[in-house]
Amino acid sequence: xxxxxxxxxxxxxxxxxxxxxxxxxxxxxxxxxxxxxxxxxxxxxxxxxxxxxxxxxxxxxxxxxxxxxxxxxxxxxxxxxxxxxxxxxxxxxxxxxxxxxxxxxxxxxxxxxxxxxxxxxxxxxx
Numbered sequence: 001x002x003x004x005x006x007x008x009x010x011x012x013x014x015x016x017x018x019x020x021x022x023x024x025x026x027x028x029x030x031x032x033x034x035x036x037x038x039x040x041x042x043x044x045x046x047x048x049x050x051x052x053x054x055x056x057x058x059x060x061x062x063x064x065x066x067x068x069x070x071x072x073x074x075x076x077x078x079x080x081x082x083x084x085x086x087x088x089x090x091x092x093x094x095x096x097x098x099x100x101x102x103x104x105x106x107x108x109x110x111x112x113x114x115x116x117x118x119x120x121x122x123x124x125x126x
Contacts, residue, residue, distance in 0.1 A: 002117045005039040007032070010060030010110035011099075014071025029075035036079055036114075045116065047084040051092065054080070056099035057113040063101045070099065076114075085116060095119060 017025055036042060056073060058064070064072070077094070080086050087093045104110065 002115065003041060003045045005036065005041055005114040007035045007039055007112045007114065008109070009112065011056070011058050011076060011112050012072045013064045013068040015068050017072060025075070029079065032076050033079040033082070036083060045085055048087045050087070051095065051119040052086055053095045053097060053117040053119055054086070055097045055115040057102060058099055059102045059104060059108065059112065060110045061104060063103070069101065073099065
């Protein structure tokens with residue numbers, strides 16, 4: 001199965017998170033928790049019972065370097081596990097594809113698209 005969630009706002013960069021006081025990071029993580037839970041289609045996704053793949057599309061005003069892009073996803077991935085959409089964030093349970101970035105089109109607002117797919121076989125960890 002495959003599910004798609006569209007969330008308002010583009011994911012933060014790792015640099016942005018690093019510059020925030022811890023309480024602001026915690027509050028931002030909670031905001032993303034509620035954004036995920038409120039997303040259209042969230043209630044249609046069954047709790048994870050096995051490994052799943054996560055693909056992320058970041059639609060933002062600028063592009064981030066790869067480490068900032070991936071680092072900014074940590075809190076979001078933690079929330080996905082907490083909400084039961086993944087059983088764990090270990091590579092055997094969550095296969096994260098390299099996130100993609102897309103510049104905004106005229107009139108478009110920043111947003112993030114999460115694509116979640118069930119996997120048939122567990123991911124192999126080296």
